[in-house]
Each structure stands twice: as C-alpha cells, then as structure tokens.
Amino acid sequence: MQQPEGFTVSEKEDYVCLLKKSLYSMKQSPRQWYKRFDSFMTSHDFKRSSFDSCVYFKKNSDGSFVHLLLYIDDMLIAAKDKREIRKVKAQLSEEFEMKNLGPAKKILGMEILRDRKVSKLYLSQKEYIEKVLCRFNMQSAKPVSTPSAAHFRLSSALSPQSDDEIEYISHVPYSSAVGSLMYVMVCSHPDLSYAISAITRYMANPGKEHWKSVQWILRYLRGTTDVCLQFGRTRDGVIGYVDADFAEDLDRRRSLTGYVFTIRGCAISWKATLQTTVALSTTEAEYMAITEACKKAIWLKGLFSELNEDLKISTVFCDSQSVIFLTKDQMFHERTKHIDVRYHFVRDIIARGDIVLSKISTHESPADMMTKSLPITNFEHCLDLVGVHC
Structure with a gap:
C-alpha cells in the first residue's frame, strides 16, 4: 500500500507499506475473509462441498444434515431441526459480528415466499x-x-x-x-x-x-412482475432438457445451445449461449449442446450426492433421435471425425451409465424456449413445464 498522506518516511518516499492485515476494498480482502470463514466452519465439523466452495454441510449423529450457503457475507442455513439452526447461529455470533434476520424472506434481491398448507415455496424478484x-x-x-x-x-x-x-x-x-x-x-x-x-x-x-x-x-x-419459480414436493428427481438452434447467429453462423434442469418439476439451472465453434449440421449442433448439458448434469449429480440426495442417474431429454444414436456409437464416424474431441467425451459418460439420454417430443421440451422465439401458447406451455407460475 502506498504510504498515507502525512506519514511519508523522508528519503523513502518511493517505499510502500507491507500490510499485516487486509484492508476493505483491496483485491486480497475477499480472499482473506473467505479463508477466515472457511477455517471457522471446518473447525466446527462442517465440510466444504467439493463441487461448490461456498456450500458447507454437516451430518449429525441422527443422520440429519445442516446446510449453510455463503454469498460474500450473506448466508442461508437450512436444517430439519430448528435447534440445529439456532446452534449454528450462536456459534457464528461468537466469532463474527452478524445480524440474525430470522426465517429467510429475502436474499440478494430475491424474495422467498412460503405456503406451508400446500408445501410450496416461491422465489420471486x-x-x-x-x-x-x-x-x-x-x-x-x-x-x-x-x-x-x-x-x-x-x-x-x-x-x-x-x-x-x-x-x-x-x-x-x-x-x-x-x-x-x-x-x-x-x-x-x-x-x-x-x-x-x-x-x-x-x-x-x-x-x-x-x-x-x-x-x-x-x-x-x-406484464409478468408476479411471475416466480414454484418449488413443491413431487416424485421427480433431476431432469434435464436440451435443445439447439442451427446457425442462429447471423454474424458468424454459430449455433445456439439451450438447456434447463429441473428438480421436482421446477427449474434449478438453465443456460442459453452460442456455441464456440460452427456446426455443419443440425445433428452436430445438437450433439455439442448435449455435451454441454451433460457436463452440467454431472456437476449437479455430484453436488446433490454430497447434499444427501440419492441421484445415481440423471436423465437428459433431447428431441433429436440421430444425436442419441451418435452418442451411443461411432456409426457416423466419417461425417463426425472433424468434431473437436472435447465434445466426444459424452459417449463415455453415456456408456458408463452416468447419464441417460432419452428422446422427447419438441413440443414437450421446455428447452425449446431457450433457443428460439415461440408463439404465446407454446411459450406458456414451456413455462409450465419448468415451474414458472404467476
């Protein structure tokens, strides 16, 4: 740090101060804060997720879990027993200056609404x-x-x-x-x-x-300020939907990848982005899109397995039968050998049974709205499939 005004050492004006403690707004401050918080959590028997370094969890003697999610200096704590939540809050209060805001109602501009009578939770902005x-x-x-x-x-x-x-x-x-x-x-x-x-x-x-x-x-x-994500209890696990729009970009003719993952019928992860290379056919565009979706599916499966959810197999749906054949064998090798090897790893994933790839009708895939502009009827149907409601 530069020497503060009024505290400059004579004949050493070009010297800088070596900090023994991080100062607010400096580049290393967030890192130092996280290291301190991480050491505190691990000293209280919490484990840091290997898939998301801001997710901590602890397994109690009765088999239940306590989860803590950190975003800079805001956090959410979840557990089946409220006593466990109060215990974690008390431990945090002893170490850090903090405000106890009670049951989660709002975080990072997102409102959390509950309807306990029908076991529904809503996320609104x-x-x-x-x-x-x-x-x-x-x-x-x-x-x-x-x-x-x-x-x-x-x-x-x-x-x-x-x-x-x-x-x-x-x-x-x-x-x-x-x-x-x-x-x-x-x-x-x-x-x-x-x-x-x-x-x-x-x-x-x-x-x-x-x-x-x-x-x-x-x-x-x-016209849709009241629209929110609706979470409820159903039997469905993590399900992914993926689609691609061929040569959608008018400038460089790159295709668009779109996918959305749901758990118990509500969207938890989604993405729509241009592919990094130009595809030569619709099949290639879909194939590269599935690869990206499977990478996300593997990450989600790993995260949920740490959070005590039994998700041994994830299902990803797409509307292209030719792509499903392509992921299972190399029958089209002459027409696909130019595809970058980074996209072919999906074959090994599917062969091991980590991910199940299944066919779905275009009209029943919510990923359709991630890759193109849809008529209002089709668009509203896609919203209903991913738990977006007014």
Whole structure:
C-alpha cells in the first residue's frame, strides 16, 4: 500500500507499506475473509462441498444434515431441526459480528415466499423488477406476452452507421439495462434466457434495433412482475432438457445451445449461449449442446450426492433421435471425425451409465424456449413445464 498522506518516511518516499492485515476494498480482502470463514466452519465439523466452495454441510449423529450457503457475507442455513439452526447461529455470533434476520424472506434481491398448507415455496424478484422498470422509465409501458418476437433479427449490421445514430445510442443506457436484465434472468427467470443471449452479443456497439429488443424485454417484465419459480414436493428427481438452434447467429453462423434442469418439476439451472465453434449440421449442433448439458448434469449429480440426495442417474431429454444414436456409437464416424474431441467425451459418460439420454417430443421440451422465439401458447406451455407460475 502506498504510504498515507502525512506519514511519508523522508528519503523513502518511493517505499510502500507491507500490510499485516487486509484492508476493505483491496483485491486480497475477499480472499482473506473467505479463508477466515472457511477455517471457522471446518473447525466446527462442517465440510466444504467439493463441487461448490461456498456450500458447507454437516451430518449429525441422527443422520440429519445442516446446510449453510455463503454469498460474500450473506448466508442461508437450512436444517430439519430448528435447534440445529439456532446452534449454528450462536456459534457464528461468537466469532463474527452478524445480524440474525430470522426465517429467510429475502436474499440478494430475491424474495422467498412460503405456503406451508400446500408445501410450496416461491422465489420471486417482483420488487427488484419494479425498481428496474422505474429506473429505465418503463413502469407505464404496454406489456407484451413473450420476451422476444420473431420480427427481431439482430446482427452487427444493425449497429450505428451514421453520426445521428451514434449520437442517439450514446445517450441510451444499453449496458446498464442489459446488466439489470441479466440478474433477473440468472436468479429467477429462465424464460428470459434466449432473449438475453441475443442482446448481450452487441454490448460493444449496440444500435437502435438492439435497444428496441431490450425495451421489448422490459415490456414483457412489465406484464409478468408476479411471475416466480414454484418449488413443491413431487416424485421427480433431476431432469434435464436440451435443445439447439442451427446457425442462429447471423454474424458468424454459430449455433445456439439451450438447456434447463429441473428438480421436482421446477427449474434449478438453465443456460442459453452460442456455441464456440460452427456446426455443419443440425445433428452436430445438437450433439455439442448435449455435451454441454451433460457436463452440467454431472456437476449437479455430484453436488446433490454430497447434499444427501440419492441421484445415481440423471436423465437428459433431447428431441433429436440421430444425436442419441451418435452418442451411443461411432456409426457416423466419417461425417463426425472433424468434431473437436472435447465434445466426444459424452459417449463415455453415456456408456458408463452416468447419464441417460432419452428422446422427447419438441413440443414437450421446455428447452425449446431457450433457443428460439415461440408463439404465446407454446411459450406458456414451456413455462409450465419448468415451474414458472404467476
């Protein structure tokens, strides 16, 4: 650290201070805080998850578990016995200055709502979304029924060409709006994945049409502020759905990967992103998408196995029969040997039985909304499949 003003040592003005303790806002501060918290948790018999370093758990003598999830200095504690929760809180209070906010109602802008009569839990961002709409003067906008429309064909050719367009877009809060929408999508709105994937490609040089697409998403949120993720008790375990849209990117003709994973019928993980290489056919695009989905499935299975959930096999559904054949043998070797070896590892995963790949109708796959703009009827059906309800 540079020598503070008024405490500079004469003839050693170019010297710096060696810190014995981390200071707030410096680069090493988060690391030092985490190391201290981690050592405290491990000293109290908690184990750190090998799949997520911010998840801690402890198994009690009666076989029950206590789980603690950390996000910087905010945390959630879960256990079947409230006495165990109070015990952990007391231990944390002895070591750290902390506030006990009681039963979890809100964290990181997400509201946690419970209906104990029907054993339902809801995750909502209504308050945050309303703030975003006010921030960008869209609180009175006319709502639309889907986050993306077929008439939006975004490409870099729509970036500003004239001085007037450049002047106009310089006054548009494009990056700020996209960042706010991304947080909504990441936390509680898998329905925004496809639309957000499209608008984030033009952050460096957005045009009027790109901004209209952002406003369209805000108009969609204007009519769906009450939408939330609904968790309940069902017999279903972790199920994945994956889809791909061939050559969706108009600039580089890369395909789009979309997947969503549900547990007990509610979405817990989702993604819509352009593939890193250009696919030569729909089968190749689907094959690369399945590989990415299986990587996520393996991670989820490992995480849940640590959290005392028996998930020996995960099922991933796709709508391409040819891709399912391709993952099981090399019958199309001459037409697929150019595919990067990083995508072929899925064959070993399926051969070992770690992941089960099954066929599903396109109309019954919620991943369909992750790769394209859908009519309102199909879109609402996809939302229902992943537990997104008003």
